[in-house]
Amino acid sequence: MAQLVRDIMTGDPATVAPQTSVAEVARIMRDEDLGVILVTDGDDLRGVVTDRDLVVRSISQGGDPERTAVAGACSDEVVTVGPDEDLGQAVRLMREHSVRRIPVVDHGRPVGIVSLGDMAVEREPESALGDISAARPNT
Numbered sequence: 537m538a539q540l541v542r543d544i545m546t547g548d549p550a551t552v553a554p555q556t557s558v559a560e561v562a563r564i565m566r567d568e569d570l571g572v573i574l575v576t577d578g579d580d581l582r583g584v585v586t587d588r589d590l591v592v593r594s595i596s597q598g599g600d601p602e603r604t605a606v607a608g609a610c611s612d613e614v615v616t617v618g619p620d621e622d623l624g625q626a627v628r629l630m631r632e633h634s635v636r637r638i639p640v641v642d643h644g645r646p647v648g649i650v651s652l653g654d655m656a657v658e659r660e661p662e663s664a665l666g667d668i669s670a671a672r673p674n675t
Contacts, residue, residue: 554606554607
C-alpha cells in the first residue's frame with residue numbers, strides 16, 4: 537500500500553502574516569527550533585520563508601530587520617502537496633523544483649510540512665541523512 541504525505545508530515549506548521557518583521561520571524565525560528573515558516577494571509581498560504589531566505593534575501597540587503605516585512609524575503613511561488621497524496625509525488629515535486637520542504641495544503645489551508653529529512657527518516661532511517669534528521673538538535 538502506498539504511503540501518504542499525512543503519514544510523515546509535521547502537522548500544525550508555524551505561520552506568520554506577510555507584514556511580520558524579519559527580526560520577529562528569526563526569533564520564532566530560534567525559539568521553536570525551526571528552519572522554515574509559512575507566510576499566510578488568514579488561512580491562505582502566501583509564501584514560505586527559510587532561515588537561509590532571511591539571510592540571503594533580507595539581512596544581506598541591509599535595512600532594519602525590525603522594520604523589514606517578511607513578505608520581501610519569502611518564496612512566493614510555492615509548490616504544495618495534499619495530505620492524501622502519495623509520498624512519491626512529494627519526492628517528484630522536491631526533485632523537479634529543487635526544494636527540501638513542501639507545505640502540505642488541504643482545501644487551500646496549510647496543515648503541515650513534509651521535508652526531505654522526514655522522508656529520509658521514514659524511508660532510509662539507517663542512511664546518513666535519516667540518522668542526522670532523526671537526531672536531537674544541538675542547540
